[in-house]
Amino acid sequence: MKPSTHGHVHVVDDNPDIRIYLTDLLRQLGYTVDSYDSAESFLAQSMDIFPAVLVLDVRMPQMSGIELQQAMKAMGRNTPIIFISGESHSQDIIQAMKGQPVEFLLKPFQFPSLIHAIDRGMVLDGVHRETFIRQNDIRRKWQNLSQREREVLVLMLEGHTNKGISELMDILPDTVKKHRAHVLQKMQTPHLADLVAVCKDLDVKAWRSALR
Template sequence: MNPYTCGHVYVVDDNPDIRFYLTDLLRQMGYSIEGYDSAQAFLQQSIEIFPAVLVLDVRMPGMSGVDLQEKMKALGRNTPIIFISGESESEEIIRAMKGRPIEFLWKPFQIQTLIDAIDRGLAVDSVNRQDFIQKNEIRRKWQALSAREREVFVLMLEGHTNKGISEKLDILPDTAKKHRANILQKMQVHHLADLMALCKGLDMEALEP
């Protein structure tokens, strides 16, 4: 049984035969499906769903699949993409691959190859979604800190002791200790090690509103 039966697949292809074939087949296999005949229609009508994968034709009238890929990136939509193509110039392929799609499939392709790529994409999107949720939760807690607590927060992550923090900020050690305790409480962790693990690899500038 497909482990991602709750996964969603967008199919964007201006060829109605291919679009109808893929949407019908994938629906029968347990995926939820939306089909669009153009990149513009996808942008105007689609709703962001998680986890999801976009099966995208490279060459279409108007906005191409690669144009749509770049537009989605600009909009902050990170749905994994599987490109499908009957023919493409090398420049198109290079542009497409710069966006790191899950797969680039040449028509006609084996349906199992597409299914494997879809499942990989859904797995990636599930991880991305959890990461997005976690970062938003950290951002919410960070924004609850006072301006002084945020200064102490950064120094804590840099490994400064209460004494070091007090010297850096010209405050009493007891005041630094209180700030430290408040920060741990607001970030909902018990120890500095937990706080450092929570924020590992996080861009602190991205936490600002």
Template sequence: MSASTRGHVYVVDDNSDIRVYLTDLLGQMGYSIEGYESAQTFLQQSFDMFPAVLVLDVRMPNMSGIELQEKMKTLGRHTPIIFISGESQSEEIIRAMKGQPIEFLLKPFQIQDLIDAIERGLALDALNREIFIRKNEIRRKWLTLSSRERAVFTLMLEGHTNKGISEHLDILPDTAKKHRANVLQKMETPQLSDLLALCKGLDLKALEP
């Protein structure tokens, strides 16, 4: 399997022996790899790649792995994280887990456990990317709707018929029918079933500017 199909792995660890070992091993296994000796270097030099996962040491000078986790959140970088740690206090582990990492592995760990966590992280990142793209595409179409069409759109997703829409919005059934047709056209969904499938699981609040 090629690197492009396996995904990308960032390794951030100030211990050069561990960093070189992991980057070499994971590279041989078909992942594309980047290794960084510090959290600051990672922030300065890395680029967002998809799907990707970050293998991150907890204790590092200047900026810890947990501080990097929190910094990434503020920057809007949502790469799944796997923490690795030689020694961690319970409060460190609790703080790290609040950021919902894929895994927290204590050194020395089994390589297979790391690989399993990497695969879970890559699968999650691919799914999140797919959802992100779909949401943006829906929002692009939704922004072309008028305010009245957006109200009709919401009622359509709730399962209301033309009659129900006309009653809710106090408009004529024929007017509701026209708005409904406009919604389907602008959302590029030939039928209501297509619109429902497109928007399945979508939080409508996420569409607001």
């Protein structure tokens, strides 16, 4: 399913009246909507559509909204969440906010407040998507590097000079220069500053660990 220009909204609430009400209003405003009566059905049936947000009830039978939030994080699924709740305890709110949702709305909430939160979530999901695409592109280029080039790349990102890399790797400075040139070429970054910029969101320590 392709999202509308407004984006896609997943509504998860065990109350059928609320599901129908929100689904109808959101569709009238131009969003595409899927609704689910439980967290379990969302996990089993939903598609990872972009851009999208999840409007999620906190307190539901069996799996709660907070448990679904934690399950999605474990899956690496970063769809922004807007919690809605009619009777949450303070501990529920604190636990939900630890997962950094877009908003936490108490029922009955004003519909414009929900729309404002949804639109902020769509923007955030766009950022998530751009980051995902960029990081995947960098990982693809990383796979094209030789083992030596990967080692040089990590040391370059850590700020080591050619001389420093030469000493750490026990190779000739001219060899370092060749590896460095190959790294910049394969990573499609003309200069070191460009390489640092495209890799700024990556975990260099994890890259170093992967070399061992």
